[in-house]
Amino acid sequence: MHHEFKYDGEKYEITIAKDGQTWLLGDYTAILCDDNRIIVTGPEGVSKFAHSAKVRDMWWIHYDGHIFCLEKTEPGSQDNDAEQGMTAPMPGKILEVKVKTGQTVDAGELLMVMEAMKMEHRIVAPKTGTISRVGFSVGDQVQQGDTLVEMAD
Amino acid sequence: MLTGKPDYGGQMINTVLVANRGEIACRILRACTEAGLRSVAVYANNDAGSMFTELASKAVPLIGETIAETYLNQEQILQIAAAHDVDAIHPGFGFLSERADFAQAVIDAGINWIGPSPRAIEKMGDKMTARLTMKAAGVPVIPGQEIASEDEETMISEIVEASQRVGYPLLLKASSGGGGKGMRKVEDPAELTDAIKGARREAITAFGDGRVYVERLLTGSKHVEIQVLADKHGRTIHLGERECSVQRRHQKVFEESPCPVMTDGLRSRMGEAAVMAAQAVDYVGAGTVEFLLASNGEFFFLEMNTRIQVEHPVTEMVTGVDLVREQLRIAAGEPMSCGELMIRGHSIEVRLYAEDASNNFLPAIGPLAVFRPPSGPGIRLDTGVREGDMVTPDYDPMLAKLIVWAPSRNEALQRMRRALDEFVVLGTITNIRFLRELCDQREVVSGRTDTMLIERVWPDGWQPDYSDSTFDAALIVAAVSESAGLNKSRLMTTESTNDLISPFQTLSRRYP
Structure with a gap:
């Protein structure tokens, strides 16, 4: 098989x-x-x-x-890894938003700080690029897998 | 006295309410059963059907959604206690265990509090007060500075000023802190202000108290703690040490007893200091005095935990003392049953967390589709979960504590490796493989562990180490499983063998 x-x-x-x-x-x-x-x-x-x-x-x-x-x-299926959204690793609350739409960021730059399980988690840019969308504001509740920030090359 | 029996302030205990959940609730409820006591478990809605609710004589639901409305709800827990003829409350660890106001409320309700006096909890619970108390009792403390202000601006300026005396690297600590929350390591003075703000904010969220103080970060030191036990007959003893140096995010992952570098002389000196610390607050029950042990043999008071600790089993394994049973005995006013301290063999505990060790130890959630713990001689598993349970983000991600005992440290380490290799958990990411590789680390093997070990060995994070042939075998297993339709048969057995909600049908998330 x-x-x-x-x-x-x-x-x-x-x-x-x-x-x-x-x-x-x-x-x-x-x-x-x-x-x-x-x-x-x-x-x-x-x-x-x-x-x-x-x-x-x-x-x-x-x-x-x-x-x-x-x-x-499934054999022959398309890869959708091209989407470069930064997703919430777990349910939690947004504490800080460090970037705005249109801003250019370097790889490793801090984009957001969220709190989950009473610990702070830092969301950093996986690559250098431009922020194309910021999905949440300070105080918002997010679910696991929610796209927090989107980037374009 | 005519009766000939002095009143030590203890009361007969018949029914114990366990104001906790998960693994530690199971541990305490089992001890109650063994002691012939009735037990009452309280549980939040999202814990319905959890293992601990089945181990109690009676399980009573807590009304409410949040932790504050349920496990931290003093009033509701006391109401349940009154309604079910409870005459003692065991708080476990975390939750209400170190809340002096709760201990007081329990006592005021005429119920036996299984723990030290509210005053002792208060004095030790506030870390700055504890530092001052210990200094006064002649117990050495880490070089540092207590900071009185609560206002952010004043706090920043006072800490910045103190930092010049304390020196770098330094550690910011929340006065109400615990479990690494509200704690920040600062190496560069330029990062100090941001770190203070972050620590303060985390402390306010976690403890509702933003006070933060500063201590020198003693690198290369070991975390060594002494277990103490005190009864109401004036006897206070220590039960030797545990070493818990291996930590990630200031949370312990690997604990052992005895400490590999301990000598008889050092043990008596640290033991004496711990007993002194306990006596300074008229301590009653089981408690732990934590120290930092520098490489030159100097030790400093870190804090005292006024409760049973997560890593208590390693002490039980090498001393033969059942600490929870002693807690019950002491609360009932009986003298503790242990004799002279005798340490036999070596014990190691690892904490199994639902977390991704390869991604900054981020907590993980998911179903425990397969949960098969190891067994055999010298192995103990303290857990509150079983196969089919869900790991949710609602509570601490600790799934289990795997404890081994063997005649020597080397044999204990070999046994731990074997046990971790046998441990199968599928459906949720765990740190099992990380713990297994930790057992092979040179410093762990030699016993030269210190609190910076994980950061030093894996500065860029840990990644699993496996051979191509291991991966090939895994691929074949996946292909055989898929071809043989194992997913379908497993789904069927899950549905028919128990009435838990099948995680496979309710999950709308992707793993990992």
Whole structure:
């Protein structure tokens, strides 16, 4: 079966085959257990148990003490990472707004200060550019994922 | 006295109300069950169905939406106490635990307060007053300056003036502070004014008190604290130390007992200072005196926490004393049950937070789609969550405390690595991998930890370290999971095995 995943901005396309109860890919084999754990045997012949869980489009994988979040994407879908909005990392309140629309900022410059879980969080510019929109004012409540500031190159 | 039994001011305890939630509420409620006491849990609407509500003899809902209307609502909690024949209140940590006015209100209501007197809480709770009290008792304090003004302008000018005597780098601290809130490190005099404003603002939001004072930042020092216990029969003892130097954002993440550089002589000197601090405020119950330990063996009073602490389990593991059980015993007027201090083996605790260690330790939320703690010899898990629960932004992001015990420090560290590798949490970002890599850090391995360790080892932030083959294996697991339709089967089991709202259906957010 063919699948496409996205991790850390990179796309990974993989095709796995099934032989009886065993899944095959390159030097790896995998067997699904009754309790939904997956036994992975690597090129070195070492077998380890892996756990997985899907939350919306994201596969959470635990393997050998490591956790990976792999987003399941549809083959051929468009990337929408081009949007350069700075989003609220969690629900909270805006304490300070340091920039105005049209202002040019340097990468790393402080744009906003928000408060969440009684701690202050600094929202900084991810790149050098011009502020094209400021979404909130001081005192506004924001939800996780809200676009706080938008930038153009 | 004719009865032959002196009155120590204690009262028989039958029913304990736990004015807290989550992990520490579970810890206390279990201790109550073990002591044969009835227990009452109080919970806010968004905690309905939480693990701690199931561990109490009775769980009573708190009316209201905000923390102020629920867990901080003294009047409502006292009403519930009166309605359910409660004769003792345990405040846990955080929330109302260090509120002298609440302790007083509890006592005035004729209910046993499981903690020190309101006066002791007051004297130690205000950090500036505590500094002055300790100075007077002959306990060494960090070079610094108390600042009396509350007005922003005057405060700034007084701190700027004091900063010339105190020297840089310095630390601004909220007098009502705790948990790193209202605290700012300042290295450059040019940043001082902004830092004062920020600390003051954070302090006002978090504590409703904007008073801030200044202390020298002692770099390269260890955070070492002494557990004390005092009963109503005039006995005050210490139970050795905990080292909690490894911190991020001034919050502890890795705690151990004993401290790797401790000597018998230093332990008795610090222990004596801690007992002196406790006696200076006629302390009763369990408390912790925190010190900074400089590399030359000099130590300075930091603060006293007048409550049970998050990291109390490591002391329990090496001393064999059940601190919460002792709290219950002491409150009931009985003498504490511990004998001579005996420290056996080594214990380490790590705090499992729902947070993104690779993104400035930002708190994370989400479902605990999989939550499988490690088990085996020498492992203890103190938690208030279980698989299927939601991690929300409503409360502190600490999910669990993983505690190990082993005969030696090296073995304890090996056990912690094994336990962290076994710990599976999926659906919410946690710091498990960060903690696991922390266990391999040279300074952690050697025990030469200090309070700046995390910033020094990861100045540009932490990123997980994994091999290509590990990632390849994860990709295959994802592909097999998707091909085998695991998402569908898991959804079905989640729906049928319990009546929790399925996180998979209600979430409208993207993770991570």
